[in-house]
Amino acid sequence: MTVEPPHESSAPAPASAPVRVLAQGLYETRNVLRNGEQLLVSLLLPLMVLIGVHRLDLVAGDSIPSIDVLTPGVIALAVMATGFTGQGIAAGFERQYGVLAYMSTTPLGPTGLILGKAVAVLAVIAVQLIVLGTAGIVLGWSPDPVGVLWMLPAVVVGAAAFTALGLLIAGTVRAEATLALTNVAWVVMGAAGGSVFPLSHDGLGAAMLLIPSASLGELLRAASISGELAVIPLLILAGWAILAVLAARRWFQWR
Incomplete structure (x- = not known):
């Protein structure tokens, strides 16, 4: 009697973890860019702030043109909108409707889901940098060329801090x-x-430099105007990122 060899399975091999994370990130990026409310907060409102504050001349520049002070600050505002407000609200409703709990049980897993959200945040921020940077240049912004390179790690650390803070809130309240x-x-x-x-560097203003929004603003302005990496604001912002990640890991609830 002859024994037939086992038939090879025709099922496709599962995608690797990086491919799954990238696919989830691109999916979430498309959702953000198609969502009118999120697009309003993450891109249109910062753009309106940039143009409006510049036209009204509400930022005193002293020896530095006001647009050079304003543009990195608005970029900081946009980063906060995407990481903190956008992801916080999205994750909050996904948690309420059971989407997060379901997605965490798929091959993507909890870690892959969070990494996919991180990819989406960075992709949307890249769009913001292009749009707001172009608008700033049209209005007269002239950043330091070396400082532009320093702005990139500052944006990444800021995105990590504010995304973690947004997820912390989304995972602990309704x-x-x-x-x-x-x-x-x-x-x-x-x-x-x-x-x-x-903010002022004296009195209450100096104390408020410890909050993450001030640290991110200081980082981006120092890089854009002086071409320097402001180490102390960077350490403060990195500290917020680490604390927020640890707190989210401890208290985040998937349901």
């Missing part, structure tokens, strides 16, 4: 509360938190 908290906090940080408008 979606409606996340919607309210992240939007209010974003407006306050943009108006008085040292991102768009530089």
Whole structure:
């Protein structure tokens, strides 16, 4: 009696982890760019702030043109919008509707899901940098060429800090509360938190430099204007990123 060899399975091999993460990241990026409300907060509002504040001349530049002070601050505002407000609200409603719990049980897994969100945040921020940077240049922004390179790691660290903070809120309170908290906090940080408008380095202003929005604003302005990497704001922002990630890992609830 002859024994037939086993038939080879025709099922396709599963995609590798990096491919799955990239696919999830591109999917979430498309969702953000197609969502009118998220696009309004992440791109159109920062662009309106850039043009409006510049036209009204609300930023005092002293010996430095006001647009050179304003543009990196608005980029900081945009990074906060994408990482903190955008991802916080999206994750909050995904958690409420059970999407996060379901996605975490797929081959993507919890880590892959979070990495996919990180890819989406960086992709949207890349679009913001192009649009806001081009608008700033049209309005007269002239960043230091070396400083532009220093702005990139500052943006990445800022994105990590604010995305982790947004996910921390999304994973601990109801979606409606996340919607309210992240939007209010974003407006306050943009108006008085040292991102768009530089803070004084004396008294209360010096103490407020410890908050993440002020650190990100200081980082981007120092890089853009002076071509320097501001080490202390970078360390403060990195500290916020580490604490927020650890807190999110400890208290984030998938349901």
